[in-house]
Amino acid sequence: MRKRLLKLWAVMSTKYVTNGILLIIALLIYGIVGSYFIMGLNLVDSIYYAVTTMATVGYGDYFPETGIQKIFATTLALAGVALLAYVFNIILTNFQQKMGEYSKGARKMRTIKNMDDYYILCGYGRVGKVVLDELKQRNQNVIVIDKDEKVCESIEESENVVVMNKDAITNDFIAELANEKCNSVIVSTGNDVTNLFIVLTIRETNPDAWIVTRASGFENISKLRKAGADKIVSPEISGGYDLYFESTRPHLLKITVKHTSEELLDEFKIITKHGCTLENIEYHIPGIGTPLTRKIKTRNLDEGIKYQKYLETHDTEREALENLYKITNNTHSHLISGPDKSTFDKLIKDLEEMEEIIGINLSNQEIAKLTNKDFQN
Structure with missing residues (x-):
């Protein structure tokens, strides 16, 4: 408990306490100077008289006799009582506040511990x-x-x-x-x-x-x-990515197709041939409205060839992709960006020759209905 109190005292704000101590020192100086010049005491006795009067001890060995001496003694005593009360009140209030914060912090740490x-x-x-x-x-x-x-x-x-x-x-x-x-x-x-x-x-x-x-x-x-x-x-x-997509909305194409994973590279060759970018692939699981989305963001054919070679040398990854295609019944969508609508028309025509196109710019809800029917059949 003692260590905790010392820790609280160490972290306690000293702003008001410091100000109070400075005021006590200022009042003490006032008392010493007044005792020396008004009471006519020597330096040592002036310090003694100032301290005893501020603390309201009043041993009675020195008595103010003149009017100005009585006024001085009265102001010193009243200021001493008020100032000491202020300082102790600030210390007590600040200490209680820190105790409350410490208790609150301890409760929070207990909550975290139980998480x-x-x-x-x-x-x-x-x-x-x-x-x-x-x-x-x-x-x-x-x-x-x-x-x-x-x-x-x-x-x-x-x-x-x-x-x-x-x-x-x-x-x-x-x-x-x-x-x-x-x-x-x-x-x-x-x-x-x-x-x-x-x-x-x-x-x-x-x-x-x-x-x-x-x-x-x-x-x-x-x-x-x-x-x-x-x-x-x-x-x-x-933010830049979102701005780009919003700016290309008129030239974005979502094409929903059905083909096996073995035809990935052939499809990508057609997309890059028309200068289009494959932004992402969405895999539609029957009965689930939200598709699994895989970001691609490329129009570089070399990357497609590199990925094909990767699948050929990594059996686990290839099997995982094949299983994904089986789960989705080979149904997925491509989000493609391109220069203009006429390019998309040519792209769609070429893709129709190699794969089954289910729909163009279908919503996820529309695709979910189609995949659900395939799954039930």
């Missing part, structure tokens, strides 16, 4: 708020860490959300929390240097922790990766 699985979110800004909302919607346990006290106070806590007002860089407790019970550490501050230090702090003590970090600047992505981040998300890149 089986949780996510750590470092930085609660515009990006962090979106991340927290997504995690809360999925009823996940989250520990939010932010050094801004006002920001922490604005976050609503619950049995699934614990908010810690701490600096993730200077405090090692984040490294302690990123243990085997932690699903992922999400670093979302707006400062890449801060993100870098947080990643380094965690990675030094937790080599197996899964760390996802935000990168505000494209040039810092490689640094964050070297520091140990498993995944890096850049709003600049994702």
Whole structure:
């Protein structure tokens, strides 16, 4: 208990206490100077008289006789009582506040200790708020860490959300929390240097922790990766990607086809032949409305050839792809971007000669109905 009290005293704010002590010193100087010049005492007796009067001890060995001496003694005594009461009240109030904070912090740590699985979110800004909302919607346990006290106070806590007002860089407790019970550490501050230090702090003590970090600047992505981040998300890149897609909406084609995995390269040759880019592939599982999406983003035929050779030399990966095609009954969609509509018309015509085209620009709901019928048949 003694160690805890000493720890609380060490971290207690000294602003008001320091001001109180300065005021006591100023009043003591006033008392000494007044005793020397008004009471006519020597220096030692002036110090003695000032202290005893401020403390209202009043041994009675010195009596004020004149009017000005009585006024001086009265002001010194009243100021001493008021000032000492103020200082002790501030110390007591501040101590009680810190005791409350310590107790609150202890309760939060007990809550964290009882969590089986949780996510750590470092930085609660515009990006962090979106991340927290997504995690809360999925009823996940989250520990939010932010050094801004006002920001922490604005976050609503619950049995699934614990908010810690701490600096993730200077405090090692984040490294302690990123243990085997932690699903992922999400670093979302707006400062890449801060993100870098947080990643380094965690990675030094937790080599197996899964760390996802935000990168505000494209040039810092490689640094964050070297520091140990498993995944890096850049709003600049994702924002630019979304802007590109919105700008190409008139020249995007979603074509739903049916063919085996062995015809992948032949199909890709036709797409690249017309100068189009294969953005992604969606695999439609019968009865499930949301497809499995695989991003490709290439128009380079060499990459398609390289992938074909990879499948030929890796049996496990090839079998997994073949099984995926069997599950989806060979039905999948390609999102393709191209220069204009006439190019798409030529592309569709060439694809029709080699594979079965189920539909063009179908919605996921429409495709789900078609695959459901195939599955039932």
